[in-house]
Amino acid sequence: MARTVIDIKGLVAGYRNGQEIAFRYPAFDAVAHCGELIALVGRNGVGKSTLLRTLTRLKPVLDGAVRINGRYIDDISGNDFARLVSFIPSEPAHASHTNVYEFVCMARYPYHGWFESLQMSDSLLVERAIDSVGLTNLKKRYIDNLSDGERQRAMIAFAIAQDTPIIIMDEPTAFLDLPNKFEVMRLLREQSLQGKTIIISTHDLQTAFGLVDTIWLMLPKGIKIGAPEDLVLSGILNKLVDNTPVYFDAKSGQFVYNQPFKKKAIVVGGTPTQHRWTANALQRLGFETDFTDSSADELFVQICEEEGKVQWKLGRGDRSPTFDSIRNLCLYIKG
Amino acid sequence: MRDRSRNTFLFSLLIMGVVLLSLLDVMLGSVSIPFSDFIAFFTDGSFTDETNRSILLNFRIPKLVSALLAGSALAVSGLQMQTVFRNPLAGPYILGISSGASLGVAIVLMGASAFGWTFLGSKVGVVLAALVGSFFVLMLILSVSLRIRDITTLLILGMMFGTAVSAVTSLLQYFGSETSLRNFVIWTMGSLGGVGREQLVLYIPLVISGLLMAWFFARPLNVLGIGELYARSLGYNVKRLRFLIFLSTSILAGATTAFNGPIAFIGIAVPHLVRMSFRTSNHAILVPASILTGAAILLLCDIIAQLPGSAMVIPLNSVASLMGIPVVVYIVLRSKRVSI
Incomplete structure (x- = not known):
């Protein structure tokens, strides 16, 4: 069994509005292993982004504990944390006059003081990251001029260059066409095979099914964890679409819109x-x-x-x- | 690398431009000083005419230094604000700094006439009042920035503070005497000539510390420009960072407004010019480039404002706007869009 990297115990994710807790997701336990590619799946508004932001310390832990390599995340310094976890938010990176190379170089900032210049080894890492997502030809292109698919790959290169054992991405396949969705998932799969622990949120179950190891299914009442196939066989996937005209057809492996037949x-x-x-x-x-x-x-x-x-x-x-x-x-x- | 050679070229061009414009700025003015006097002054420090020597040492050189400081300070603070707010219309005065300074000046100028506080109406009084006024707005903004994370909310609050403070200034103007009103209006037109040698002792360290801070923040500014979440996930404390950037901006814009009045246009336009010509959003390049470009453009404005060959001087602010805005409009039209 692979080594445990992220250990979640009784975690309550949510956020406050002033003093009041405006949203809280029920406490749950979960474990992510070394080299595991995890898809966080759930309906809109169930709390996927909130959970990801809690894991990346952008939102405070309301209750319970998250440990990374045995250390409580709140005990880790900002800079150390940036060397452990890279987080790519769902809003795309944007800057008019920043090219792909300059953008990916920023991922190396946590490794240097404010005045130290980037080393030869950094530029090598950056070049390799850009190469691994197939953007070498576009590395002088401004990130604002990239297509959605190219920009998403640039963001993956950013995460790769940050060189962290954990990569967390919020909806990396949103807005992409089908080949790009598969390409993004393939790139993430490649990184997980090199031992990185990757958690992404997604609505693209079809794409995720073939390429992720584990699904964390976020239902309003709690999280269900299993291989995609486990969730299909146990019928739990249908819980995702409870009280909607959509159902999961286990035979075809597809979600089907339930027509009222007359x-x-x-x-x-x-x-x-x-x-x-x-x-x-x-x-x-x-x-x-x-x-x-x-x-x-x-x-x-x-x-x-x-x-x-x-x-x-x-x-x-x-x-x-x-x-x-x-x-x-x-x-x-x-x- | 092509980028690097272009940068080297642009930087050498800018440095030469600043040097050339500095020389012109010192030489041209209402009183014409013979060219041979300059040669003599710059070679062995001697001067044939004592009046000319005094004009040079007590007036023109302080004005030159003040132009260099004001141009670079406004350009850099504008750059910082555009990046932090990710808004192309942001500038050094977006936080209401100049409104604060104006209020301070309005209080001493109008107050001086209304209550007979003549000591306040002096040049030093005006500078002090402007400093206190901008410091007051600065404190307001900084305390809010520590509580509120949303950048758009901060922007709106900054503009609200500015508007509220301006309203008080308008009231003062309404009740002010004619003379004080005139003095106030002249102050709002901006002038580099108000800074004497004594004031430079305070102005120079303020601007240099503000510029050093900006240069120090080059990397965090790069990441903030990409997006706040990226900055946070790279381990930066965004609230603290913003506080420090606001502090640097306020020192730069506040001191400049205090000594020279609110100088328009430079702070908004120069960062755009620099980004477009250097084709980068990397602040390690943008900060020094803005310093040089800001200084060069303000020098040019000052030279034109002197109306070389005539004894008249026209308001600096009008020159800056009239000369600068066509340039910016041209650039915007050519590149079709302005963005951060």
């Missing part, structure tokens, strides 16, 4: 894929396509292929209307 439809013919996507379109229109008793069907769609062209036929008769695309079929049904 009518029924039968789809026949076609390849399994054609069948699946035709049914998908009909479900969107409020037709239930997956049912066992076939007595009261209102709609009958037949998928057939003529002269290499797929066609959708509505109704059982010979003179039933046929359509060359699902879009036209749907337009007809909607009237």
Whole structure:
């Protein structure tokens, strides 16, 4: 078993508004190990950012204790803490005339006095960090002129250059397109394989599933911890979407929007894929396509292929209307 | 490295510019001093004409020093405020420092006439009053900055303080006598000529300590410019840092306003000019570059304000705005946007 790096005992995360506690998340225990990549998952407003900011000392611990490598975080000096934990907030770095290289260089400040200049070893580390996220060609580009994906990679380079055993990032995959989401997760995975403990908050379960070791599922009543697969098999993932029209389909591994079906439809013919996507379109229109008793069907769609062209036929008769695309079929049904 | 050679070039250009403008500033003025006198003065310290020597030593050189100090102080304090507030419109007076100084001056000038406190209306009295006034606003801002973390709230409070203090100044102006009103208005127009040798003894150390602080904060300023959370996660105590940066700004802007009146434009425009020409947000470069650029531009303004060849002098503030604003507008239009 890997070494424990972060040890959380009875932690109450939250914040005060004046003297009153305006928000508190119930006390919980958790442990993060060396080289573990953890995704903090939860609904909007459940307290993910608050928890991350408590772990990074940006918000005070209301109760309980957090220890890093055995030391209580409140006992660690600001500078030592900056060498233990790098935190990348969800708001992107912004500065009009700072290029990627200068930006990543700032991550080395905790290692030097206010007047010591950066050493050769620092610039090597910075160059390596920039290289590892694939931004070497853009290192002279101002960070304000980067695309969202490039900026996120620059921020990861910042965390890498800070050279800390722990990296904590708030929503690193927000605003990114799918390939960039996977790229960011891959880069973080790479860092975790080198022994870094990484905690990120995310809403991208699909991306996280394949690449994180552990999910900390933040539910309003408490935190559930497990491998993504543990949470699927135990059915706990559905707790995330309690009281919403969304449910988790353990078979497909996807969250599905639960349509209220008013009518029924039968789809026949076609390849399994054609069948699946035709049914998908009909479900969107409020037709239930997956049912066992076939007595009261209102709609009958037949998928057939003529002269290499797929066609959708509505109704059982010979003179039933046929359509060359699902879009036209749907337009007809909607009237 | 291309950046480095460009920086070297720009810095040498600026240093040459400051030296050249300094010489011009000393030579030009309402009283023309023959060029040969300067040669003699700078080579062996001798001077043919005793009046000219006195003008040079008691008036022009103190004015030159005061221009150098004021230009660099305003530019650097403006730079610090733009970075800390992450707002391109911020400047040295954003915290209400000049309003505080104005109130102090208004009190002594109007008060002097209203209550017959003639001793207060003197030059030293004005400087002291401006210092006390800006110190008062400074204390207000600093105490608030230790309680409030949100930077926008701080900005709004600073502007509120400034407005409130200005309102009191307006009241004083309303009730002030005509002569005192005129003196006050002239003070608000800014002038480098008010600083004598005795006052430089106080002015020089104040500005130098403020500039040293700013230079000392180069790295934290870089990180604050990226975002407060980045600064905090790199281990900086942001509240303490802001307190110290405000202190440096207040010393620079407060002392400058006290000695020279509120000089417009330099503090807002120079940081933009410097960022655009040096193409960096690194304060290790921006601070010295602002010192030199601020000094050069204020010298240029002062030379123009002297209207070389004539015996007239026009208000420094008008020159600074009229000359500087077209430059800034041109730069903004060319680069399409101004940002921190």
